Amino acid sequence: MVYTDLNTPIRTIMTPGPVEVDPRVLRVMSTPVIGQFDPEFLNIMNETMDLLKYVFQTNNQWAYPVDGTSRSGLEAMLCSVIEPGDKVLVPIFGRFGHLIYEIASRYHADVYTIEKEWGEVFDPEEIITAIKKINPKLVAIVHGETSTGRLQPLEELGKFCRENDILLVVDAVATLGGVDVKTDDWCLDAVIAGTQKCLSVPSGLAPLTYNDRIEKILLERKNIERGLSEGSINKRRIQSNYFDLSQIQDYWSPDRLNHHTEATSMLYALREGLRLVKEEGLKARFERHLLNEKALLAGLKALGVELFGDNRYKMPVVTCINIPDGINDESVRATLLHDFGIEIAGTFGPLKGQIWRVGTMGYSCSKKNILHFLGAFEAVLIKEGAQVNRGEGLQAALQVYDNIRGE
Amino acid sequence: MVYTDLNTPIRTIMTPGPVEVDPRVLRVMSTPVIGQFDPEFLNIMNETMDLLKYVFQTNNQWAYPVDGTSRSGLEAMLCSVIEPGDKVLVPIFGRFGHLIYEIASRYHADVYTIEKEWGEVFDPEEIITAIKKINPKLVAIVHGETSTGRLQPLEELGKFCRENDILLVVDAVATLGGVDVKTDDWCLDAVIAGTQKCLSVPSGLAPLTYNDRIEKILLERKNIERGLSEGSINKRRIQSNYFDLSQIQDYWSPDRLNHHTEATSMLYALREGLRLVKEEGLKARFERHLLNEKALLAGLKALGVELFGDNRYKMPVVTCINIPDGINDESVRATLLHDFGIEIAGTFGPLKGQIWRVGTMGYSCSKKNILHFLGAFEAVLIKEGAQVNRGEGLQAALQVYDNIRGE
Secondary structure (H helix, E strand, C coil), X not given: CCCCCCCCCCCEECCCCCCCCCHHHHHHCCCCCCCCCCHHHHHHHHHHHHHHHHHHXXXXXXXXXXXXXXXXXXXXXXXXXXXXCCEEEEEECCHHHHHHHHHHHHCCCEEEEEECCECECCCHHHHHHHHHHHCCCEEEEECEECCCCEECCCHHHHHHHHHCCCEEEEECCCCECCECCCCCCCCCCEEECCCXXXXXXXXXXXXXXXXXXXXXXXXXXCXXXXXXXXXXXXXXXXXXXXXXXXXXXXHHCCCCCCCCCCCHHHHHHHHHHHHHHHHHCHHHHHHHHHHHHHHHHHHHHHHCCCECCCHHHECCCEEEEECCCCCCHHHHHHHHHHHHCEECECCCHHHCCCEEEEECCHHHCCHHHHHHHHXXXXXXXXXXXXXXXXXXXXXXXXXXHHHHHHC | CCCCCCCCCCCEXXXXXXXXXXXXXXXXXCCCCCCCCCHHHHHHHHHHHHHHHHHXXXXXXXXXXXXXXXXXXXXXXXXXXXXXCCEEEEEECCHHHHHHHHHHHHCCXXXXXXXXXXXXXXXXXXXXXXXXXXXXXXXXXXXXXXXXXXXXXXXXXXXXXHHCCCEEEEECCCCECCECCCCCCCCCCEEECCCCCCCCCCCCCEEEEEXXXXXXXXXXXXXXXXXXXXXXXXXXXXXXXXXXXXXXXXXXXXXXCXXXXXXXXXXXXXXXXXXXXXXXXXXXXXXXXXXXXXXXXXXXHXXXXXXXXXXXXXXXXXXXXXXXXXXXHHHHHHHHHHHHCEECECCCHHHCCCEEEEECCXXXXXXXXXXXXXXXXXXXXXHCCCCCXXXXXXXXXXXXXXHHHHC
């Protein structure tokens, strides 16, 4: 069979990731590669670490990507810190809490869970009460749960964990770069992110940061691989070699211990994506996400559809819509995709078929996209037989943007 | 600190990887992304699987990449097949044999090794003798050992393993796309490759293939993660979630079970790299690698430097040169890099400081690069005080190319 030139459609991507990639990021990916130990490449690695610290809002020494998709960073952090039998508390309020449970359990942690109905988040006191009962070594929790569109407050939890010498590991895959993630101020010991959401870089790297409390464990478990060192085996060594952060840290240190071959073009992309965040500034970037969310919500309300979940803890970058009675989830999404070139998402688990999820992340989070979506969404709902307030959605959204312009 | 536009030098990369990337591959990486469940993306996934089967020379049902660098594929395969206590035989003839040992050992295999002096390979009978003594569940071995530049013959070993119902897992990271890797003809049960070597795609994916003997084990150990399934835990489940090939296989199957978010731009790159291999044709591609190796060897011989290792088992895509007495490894490589813009490699372990390694892989394997290197290498050796036959190297290499043209 003959395969033609790559020839993909241009989509308006309004999912909770992967989202549209900034053209400047796409452009740097075409840069010819250089070797992983080329001095010029080492500069790029160092610059990327510095830029990550800005975005993570941290003074930690360590901030670098794991070479894999978002969940690779989560697994790297969990398996590097968890030893068999360690008590781990996982508060679950959606699919990705279950993923943390799954990973911790595969690495033989003694996992405890508390759960919330999908669509809600935890009152910090509920988690603190569980901590007092269980006394875990670490708490691992999702910040922005894309499966339900909820944002878990972390500040109070972080301060409690720090005061009680419990480690707090946070999955900020869906929030970093779109919503405040205050690593240091909130006392988060480790934070893991993804590239393909609010950073608007293609999927394939998992940036993370951690402090000296985590590093202490890594150094205790350190075991340089055979072929590079002939030392004896550390009985506490990290089970995975690829995800062994004690070795990956050395790769990112001035020692440049050979581990993997850094994913050159993806690192170029990450650096450019982070540079774009820094140029825009975190404050302005978060305000842009809030403004577009406001316009979207005004439009949806005027159109007459209902939102899902506890509105007080809504993620600004994900909006969940209850699918109206009698309307078919997949049919609406297929028409949006094939006729309008717009992708939105369904969801997983207990909510599958009940809600749509609209992402407004990174480069995808623009006035153009919000207005394009609202117009298309109204048309598709009408076509499918739903009752909506014709013409009202776009007017309400435009009014939000016009008011801002007039301020 | 302000970071400037990405501004990297153009290098002539003559290492055993990462090597220069074909401009067509670089170009497709700038393609805007689409969603991971977009029907158009599913086509791209299927096409990539088909192209991989061509390059792996296999009729296996399964051939897809793991999202990580080469060693992620190795770890995924080993941890998906190895269960604690399984006997694994690892014949070691360089650094990457040690890496296989390291990974198998971290996953609690009962690992047995046989070792060869660096620079040699195994007579298949030596491995077969060890197998008879140990009776392992699987043998895991490197095909092209870049740390020493040696190529291990596999055909006889493969046939013996198949006849005796032993699994054979092969690390072909450094050979796929540059040297024959006959997955089916040689009876290899699983083969793992990398992108940044003879495929001339940036680092970041690890293509692999496996047959139904391996798949049987995956299906027995299958355990769909929490959040997608509420089933009971399979006691034999694969330890790593990210590297769980039983789930990744479902992601690449028509079921499209959600696991990770496929690294979109890297997949575009891999597809284009594979398409280039298919357009050139495996036979012509291997001949190109042999011709350039021939010219390089003629040039080095005429120049008067010595090659390292057993010449009968030399990798065509890696040439190891003994560093002449009194000549400094790093000084030569630094001058090549900074003055001539050429990168070659040193090596690891017992041979560190004793040999240089010159890669002639994929897009880097060209007449232009060979001649550029030979001229620069002579100049640097003279500058560093080595005795060489001035002017002879390039003449000998040109003669090889001219003879071919005259044939």
